[in-house]
Amino acid sequence: MNQYRNNLDSDSDKQLGDNDAFLEHDLKLVARGAELVKLEGRVFLRFSGAVRVDGLHVEYRLVPARGVLAKPSKWRKMDLGARRALIEERATRDAMDDLNQEVEEFVREVADQCEDAGFDPMLFLHVLEELETSEPAEYVFGRIQQRLEHAVEREQEERHAARTKESINLAEYPASFEAARKMARRFIALLGPTNSGKTHKAMEALAEADSGVYLAPLRLLALENYERLQNVVREDGEPLAVSLITGEERRLAENATHVASTVEMLDTKTPVQVAVIDEIQMLADRDRGAAWTAAVCGAPASVVYLVGAPEARRAIEALAERLECPLEVHVLKRKAPLSMEPSAVRKIRNLRRGDAVIAFSRRNVLMWRDMITEMGLSVATVYGNLSPEVRRAQAERFREGQADIVVGTDAIAMGLNRLPPKKSYLGAKRPASQGEAMIQKP
DSSP: OHHHHHHHOOSOHHHHHHHHHHHHHHHHHHHTTEEEEEETTEEEEEEEEEEEETTEEEEEEEBOTTOEEEOHHHHHHSOHHHHHHHHHHHSOHHHHHHHHHHHHHHHHHHHHHHHHHTOOTHHHHTHHHHOOOSSBHHHHHHHHHHHHHHHHHHHHHHHHHHHHHHHOOGGGSOGGGHHHHHSOOEEEEEEOOTTSSHHHHHHHHHHHSSSEEEEESSHHHHHHHHHHHHTOBOTTSOBOOEEEEOSSOEEOOTTOOEEEEEGGGOOSSSOEEEEEEOOGGGGGOTTTHHHHHHHHHHOOEEEEEEEEOGGGHHHHHHHHHHHTOOEEEEEOOOSSOOOOOSSOOOSGGGOOTTOEEEESSHHHHHHHHHHHHHTTOOEEEEOTTSOHHHHHHHHHHHHTTSSSEEEEOGGGGTTOOOOSTTOOOOOOBOOSSSSSEEEEOO
């Protein structure tokens, strides 16, 4: 009783006497596995219990979804009857059973993920009983899930770096890599999130070089930077001579000094000054990662820029060590703030000019295009089956602001994000219906 008086009400001795009757009610709550707590500027209910899942015994002390009752100032103004009524409304057996079921499902999910990753699930689940917070259980689950995901990512990075290092045996490389093996090469890793300027910095170095190659994961991205290099004018007033080489087209310029190509089309026999390997985190891709590994090992350039996400750092370091090439690592920060929308777009009428809708099939791209067009907005579409010329024209329409909305496949996540001026594209939210797609908001 003293703890309750200190925590929840200490206005006067007379009030404390009145509270004695209320504390009898509070003790009944405790007997049912609930308690009344004041913490972090809130008065709230906290339920205690335990679940057993696959041999795990996990105890918890958590706030249910409707467990927060009031701010302390408001709580003090409520009479005892109002307090009792509010507690009885929230501390029901159904609420306790619902929370217990949520905990059981969460524990089972974490246990399955930990089994796949080789972790002890109690390393993450012990906080269900120990964490002191007024936030609802869903918030606690989210924090635990984040910790687990980060641990899995770190473990995967370490494993991938180890596999990469072990798999590189220069003696087994084909003769086509001979040019790179004879050169004194050095690596410069430019790592950072979207809109950190990493690709721009690498492309500037490529444009200033007497010769070079740009390697992309996608035909459209190779095409975009091919056009970018074509717009470079040398000191003598002449434009760069640039070739484009992808799996479906070749545009060979006479006396070309620069090449933009997809990564699989790398020419490993012609030495150049600078090579830019984009989306270097694809080293970890199960299906195409070998192409990036071969590019890092076989690019015949004096300076090789490795451009991509920060999570590729360990694999890059392992490769550079095995190849005995000096490595500079530059971790860049985002140049403009990026924040997640507070809620999903959900309804198509909430779309605004400058939004990007990401679908996962040609059929859904066309469906979203038609629905958005019916709203009176102009739409650019980008997907794999379009010809390079049409894809380029559609992407340019959106970049230049001639189209209100772009609807495309997830290819847009691979650097196809040269968006309209003064627009920054934020985290994706999945709509509630109308097909499978994600929407990015400015």
